[in-house]
Amino acid sequence: MSALRGCRIFVLAIVLASAWGCASTSSREGTGEYVDDSVITGKVKAAIFNDPTLKVAEINVETFKGTVQLSGFVTSRADIDRAVQVAGRVAGVKSVKNDMRIK
Numbered sequence: 001m002s003a004l005r006g007c008r009i010f011v012l013a014i015v016l017a018s019a020w021g022c023a024s025t026s027s028r029e030g031t032g033e034y035v036d037d038s039v040i041t042g043k044v045k046a047a048i049f050n051d052p053t054l055k056v057a058e059i060n061v062e063t064f065k066g067t068v069q070l071s072g073f074v075t076s077r078a079d080i081d082r083a084v085q086v087a088g089r090v091a092g093v094k095s096v097k098n099d100m101r102i103k
Helices: 002-021 031-050 077-088
Strands: 059-064 067-074 095-102
Touching (some): 031 059, 031 067, 031 077, 067 077, 077 095
16 A cells, blocks of 8 residues: 555656646746747748738747747838838737847
8 A cells, every 4th residue: 555655646746747847937938838939930930921011031030938039131120110010910929029130
């Protein structure tokens, strides 16, 4: 009986440690958040690529916990404003950080 109880406690400890290891912190995403951010990144890239006014291939998109960061080079301030606007309209985007530069 004691060995069975010890085994159950050990299994419970393993399950709890695994769940805790997948949890997010302020500097690290959890598993679900990583998948969500990957989907958001893909949608933002597609939206920027499909926008007829943005003839830009040098915009990089990264997402962390719903915050999208745009970086890279564009030809005008209007392109920066439009890219930020397009990214902000994508479902799941909480905020957009602009780190783009005019070349």
